[in-house]
Amino acid sequence: MKRILIAFLVVAAALSSCTKEDDPVFEKSADERLQEKLAAYQAQLSGAQNGWNGLLVTDSGRGSTHSFYFKFNDQNRVTMLSDFDPVSAATFKESSYRIKALQQPSLLFDTYSYLHVLSDPDDAVNGGITGAGLLSDFEFYFDSDLQDTIKLVGRINGSKMTFTRATQAEADAYNAGQLAAGLYINNILTYFKRLTVGSQLYDVNIDPISRQFIFSWLDGSGNLQTFSTGYYFVLGGIVFTTPFVNGSLTISGFNNITWTPATETINLTINGTAATITGIVVPLKVDTGAPKRWWDYAINNGNSFWISQRGFHVNGVDDAFNIQSLTSGTSTYYFLAYNPEFEPGNDLFAPIFLNAAGTQIVLAYGTAPDTPNFSGGKATFTQLGTYGTYPSTGPAAQSRTLLYNTSGWYFVQTGATTYDMVSAGNGKSWITWEF
């Protein structure tokens, strides 16, 4: 019985084992299907005659949001806009791309473009992390794909990119520079900016480095409240990644932004209602304790000094006096310093230099302010004397003149050990102090 069974099994095996038919699940080979898929993606991307709106969220979708406009052709070339800065939002830049089979069908932007600005490991380019940038990507794999929507995922940092097919009207608006409308807010030169919606007042602040839009307002009992959200620019407006809700007012973005140079006013609409943003000198609530707190902090922490790398920002120009070009002998500019109680009864304000070998900091000259006057929620500086021979012209002299401006300075604490010192005169000059 056992033998018969074995014999039967062997015969069965003999009969069945050699079905030499390959019966693949798919009709075509993996390579052929891949080729078809790559060709289909290529056709889809370059076939969109009005291009694609792109929305990128960096760092696996946890980071900042950036908008783009792409126009692909079938010769591996792409032209692009991005909402990164006023130039990139209005000036098309051409670069190269290719669709390639990596582990998945992937879209690579393979020469430098506005997209790479976010990935650049040089923090001077994008204000990101040195050596890593803003944790963005320029190599993406195709995640899902519909006729008018393509989802892509970055291969290094997992950035999420969504392409939506642009319409003719959108393409026209991009060509007209409408992506830059949100950047009109930088045309207002004052540090503090006031949003007026009906009878409600908000101080607004846009921080391009951290990509945060900040609302400050007074609640019913007169206390200052703040709310910050990520943002990105769209055609003619701004979108907030988290809508701002205050009572019955919900602001998910600004639309129809226009700039009127004569009145230095931004007109916009919120949910269809007209609103304005204008420059102001005095914020809704002045932090009256800040100037003294700033001054005391340096004294209480080793009687050290506050430094500013980039000097004064004046009328929309960073380092307006070009203090970073200052030299003293063979030593080069290192930072501006403010040292409270440098000697009993007087402070020190001076550019600090670095010697040629880069081994020593040098104090060549300085001005000695009296202990500041802290009345009125401001700090006002007056000169008692000088150290060394203080130059009478050039960046150092201009900085000194501005410091002793009789209108004084408001202080805004922006971090545990960072303050912005803002002119109380016209609100258009400020300097950032770091400890």
Added chain:
Amino acid sequence: MKRIKIIITALSLAILISSCQKDDELGNVDNIPGLGGDTWPQGPIDKWILDTLTVPYNISAKYKWDQSELPLNKILVPPQEDKVIPVLSSITKGWIKPYVDEAGVLFFKNTSPKFFTLVGSASFNSDGSLTLGTAEGGRKVILYDLNNFRIKGMPGYVAADTDRVIRQFWVINHEYAHILDMTIKVPVEFSESSASLYTSDWTNVSPQDALNEGFISQYAISGKEDDWAETVSWMLVNGRGWFDNLVNSINYLGTTPNGTTAAEAKERLRQKEATVVSYFKQAWNIDYYSLQTRSRAAISSLLY
């Protein structure tokens, strides 16, 4: 019974022999995507590289992003297209031409590195330093920081850019010196006087301390091969006058912790210079001083 066994055995054998002779065709192998490298419609940059580097010198330059050519642990970006030709053109003038003029095109084709990979950003290291160039196996050179490359006549050129350009030439000449050393070995006299001073802990030796021991740069103290490459490359890019000044600047009193006097340090550098000159003459029949003059003049003309 025995017959059944035999039948079974025979059947088994037949199965073994016949069963697995499936003719699996390889399929259409020439249809594998990307096999043979990436292709794209050739643009003006591609044509320039082909005409200027590939045809005359058999050198390729990759400017489009290819992660597989680059370290995976670094965040890098591809170069701006408008920097590619200026960088490669300056390399042609400052590195290729002096060698070809001095030693002939055949020598250059035989020995030069063949693959250049171009990167837009610098490579940021965890210790805060920047890498501007690396080389692998004498064949491939990666050049970084192209997006900040500016020479005389380019918008935004400032004196501080000089250093970056000089370093670019230094990297290439450094790697090329390694290749020459690997092709015909440098005589041992070169490193004899410094043999006991080489240290793998070179990052903790200051450039001045290295110079005081008779090394042309900080990196030169890391080992005899790099001492060679550093000596050859820095002398080429900075010129003979610079080297003389450098040697004459060694004027400390007494001895270093290693017991070196200023006179000994000077003597070591002079002896290394002499070995470089005699090696180039004997191994390659090249007049090093003439090459140095051409090289320095070519680089200066790009910068000043």
